[in-house]
Amino acid sequence: MEPIAKKWYDNLGQGKIMGTKCLDCGAFTFPPLTVCRKCNSRNVQWQEISGKGTLIMYSSTILPAKKFTKYAPIPYGIVKLEEGPCFFTKIEGADVSSTEAIIKGNEQLPVEVKAEIQKVEGVNIVAFRK
Ligand SMILES: [Zn+2]
Incomplete structure (x- = not known):
């Protein structure tokens, strides 16, 4: 399993539904990705919805x-x-x-x-x- 998918399911197992927030443009991506859906930055951090x-x-x-x-x-x-x-x-x-x-x-x-x-x-x- 890819690390991002593993992390997604690990978080769900702990009762947390996570997305990723871009630290450059502020856009939120859900389901989480390693790149921002808006500006393609890889400067994203996981955040609970x-x-x-x-x-x-x-x-x-x-x-x-x-x-x-x-x-x-x-x-x-x-x-x-x-x-x-x-x-x-x-x-x-x-x-x-x-x-x-x-x-x-x-x-x-x-x-x-x-x-x-x-x-x-x-x-x-x-x-x-x-
Ligand atoms: Zn962005």
Whole structure:
């Protein structure tokens, strides 16, 4: 595993969701990278996210990756983090019971969501809760 991925999962295991902040331009990158997404500087430092975000849109997947099929349909959406970046991930509490429910749910957006770490099939993932 690459060092940055290892560090990401090690932090999740300790309950910390980290991104990287550029010390040159101040931009925040999430998920963390060794370079700034805005100015390509390598002068970045790891920083925990606030966990606050805004749900921009969501839908569901009826055909997730094979090891997750028993969880389908899984609500997925785009969250704009308080720190700036957008992140595509699982959304807890979003109604995906029918096409109508998804349309209706999206009409009520944007809403505030909160990050949480979930252990799924032995892997820590970052989800957001509506
Ligand atoms: Zn930068």
